[in-house]
């Protein structure tokens with residue numbers, strides 16, 4: 001059976017910087033030039049100070065698991081072969097939340113409060129997805 | 139001197155309710171179902187199609203006013219409007235209708251929801267033309283779904299599971315608490331011949347049912363139903379001459395806040411005011427009542443823990459205490475302090491996007507529920523309690 005492709009994000013003027021960063025292996029989020037607040041998802045205006053001016057700032061890539069689920073059926077055909085799989089919400093050190101998956105960990109790593117760090121997984125030539133792996137004390 | 143401020147309080151009433159049979163496969167289109175439910179509601183009220191001059195519906199409703207005008211012979215519409223969102227729109231349609239009636243923009247307003255939800259049902263290819271909307275994601279994602287879908291976050295159950303997991307973490311809520319909701323609502327449905335699922339279940343059945351998206355099990359999830367519900371509203375004055383006892387719209391409110399299901403906040407700020415709590419404050423303020431005065435509550439229940447969160451939002455218990463509250467049976471008819479979803483709700487009667495809850499609210503006011511609350515004078519009916527949301531209070 002041919003592999004069923006995962007639906008692919010199509011960048012637009014508001015989020016091109018985010019997806020460009022991911023393709024280069026960098027987690028770049030919008031940071032407001034008016035008040036300094038970080039934000040995600042990408043959007044044209046700062047919800048804190050209403051400035052349209054922002055930069056694509058390099059984030060630490062570190063965060064903690066805020067919440068998670070383990071997905072069983074149903075899901076889309078593209079994800080059937082990885083069932084059951086996790087979905088996590090990461091609270092990034094900079095403040096914003098991000099939906100992702102925990103990769104490279106064990107079942108014990110999938111818990112609220114677990115420290116994680118970003119890794120990138122290519123979806124196609126243009127899009128890489130920011131995923132997270134357990135962050136171990138060094 | 140400025141005129142007295144306009145209010146929708148007590149200005150309009152639900153005078154007719156109608157529905158189709160609820161089933162897993164109706165074999166007819168959503169337009170067919172909408173028309174049948176609307177005719178039944180008009181008949182219930184003793185009003186004719188020629189008297190309808192207003193329509194309020196969900197924005198995402200697949201059956202539009204044009205189809206009803208040419209399809210049913212409504213001669214002349216003066217008012218037509220929609221409410222954004224999915225399950226967040228339930229109560230908002232009644233608020234719109236009441237506003238139109240209170241301001242003279244319409245005199246007889248029909249509100250409805252028609253859905254073919256089953257996988258084998260009659261529906262079209264577009265996302266809003268029935269079936270499972272999430273199963274129709276395009277191969278290229280051009281909206282905010284691009285931050286969810288590529289990670290396998292697809293369905294409402296998965297999205298809400300993230301929020302409920304957080305509730306468990308912060309407050310000690312358990313899946314047994316979820317089960318207490320599902321078991322009680324099935325017991326209500328067992329008395330209701332209109333319900334799709336009537337076989338009683340136990341907490342053990344709930345705990346043994348398969349995972350959908352942890353911590354949600356199959357028995358935590360709403361049904362997938364074909365069917366339609368409709369209500370007819372008119373002015374409080376005219377309502378007194380209709381065929382049925384009126385259910386007056388004492389108050390209605392809507393709210394949108396920062397806790398949308400799909401905008402990645404995931405209740406990070408729910409120690410602040412949720413949209414549901416904001417609605418409760420507006421609603422009780424307009425009505426001059428508190429949660430203590432409410433005799434029955436029809437909460438939007440796409441998933442059983444939604445009832446737990448709603449009990450907190452609407453002040454029946456404190457934030458975080460919804461789990462122990464349902465474990466004590468406070469939501470269960472006939473002995474609980476606030477009987478919830480006495481028709482079986484979306485978990486056991488039918489999932490008509492919460493619109494069947496309005497019908498049950500009216501039945502409680504009329505005294506015709508299969509799980510009738512004695513001397514029921516005031517009923518709360520809510521929209522889905524993630525943003526946006528809303529609620530109405532119906533009174534005898």
Ligand SMILES: [Zn+2]
Nearest residue numbers: 032035046049
């Ligand atoms: Zn700013």
